[in-house]
Amino acid sequence: MVVVNVLAFDTCSDACTVALKRDDRVFVDHRVASQQHAQLLLPMISALLEEAALTPPELDALVVGRGPGSFTGVRIGIAAGQGLALGTGAGVVPVSTLLAVAEACRRAATEQLQPAPSHVLAVIDARMQEVYALLTRIEGDRLVPLSEEMVLPPAALAGRLVVEHDSGVPHINEFPWPAGELVIGGSGAALYADLLEASLGIDSAHNLGEFLPEASDLLTLATDTLDKGALLPAEALQPVYLRDKVADTMAEQAAGRSAGRAHAK
DSSP, X not given: OOOOEEEEEEOSSSEEEEEEEETTEEEEEEEEOTTOHHHHHHHHHHHHHHHTTOOGGGOOEEEEEOOSSOHHHHHHHHHHHHHHHHHHOXXXXXXXXXXXXXXXXXXXXXXXXXXXXXXXXXXXXXXXXXXXXXXXXXXXXXXXXXXXXXXXXXXXXXXXXXXXXXXXXXXXXXXXXXXXXXXXXXXXXXXXXXXXXXXXXXXXXXXXXXXXXXXXXXXXXXXXHHHHTOOBOGGXXXXXXXXXXXXXXXXXXXXXXXXXXXXHO
């Protein structure tokens, strides 16, 4: 399958961000609008489709930020992605919101820092005095995830990171990092700047501060999957919350709705 027309969006942070790729052109609408995603997302998508002279059935694929992030924002994005996929027949590519933040940081670090760092740590504020985090390694113009996606207190982050050394054997607690090799960024990196810089052994120049996911980066991260045509069906697009209680609550709500429908019959 040749994938030509691709819509990407993420609503898991304070940003409501949409990008539409038609052939070699990319149309973008990126807005920082906390708690307005439900009102903004579909009109933003419609406006970009009109600008690109496309209709929804002409979409080949959807690239959707699947979390972690704001619980409400994650649900909005997943619901919109599933609905659009079912309505248009487009396949889906889920992308980690943490990885999208890391990609934004990679681009900035490559432009701003010399020598360029070798690793990017994306840190998103998770509320309740916790952060979401993902460690990645820079390989050329792409990122390779090294750690699992985590939710934990920021003070515990350094102790949970896994670093791959030349031996290929993962080690824990190999800090401080060699000077200049690690950059951090994201809303959590800004909120807990002093704590993270001290525990990770980095200076303030290597804390890039608040970066939000951008839909154009989702397109970049999904390139290989899109080129292979390895698209998933709508039902495969599922939210990633990381907090077990939230996932359990959502599952319980779904089970309750199913039981209610069965009872109604």
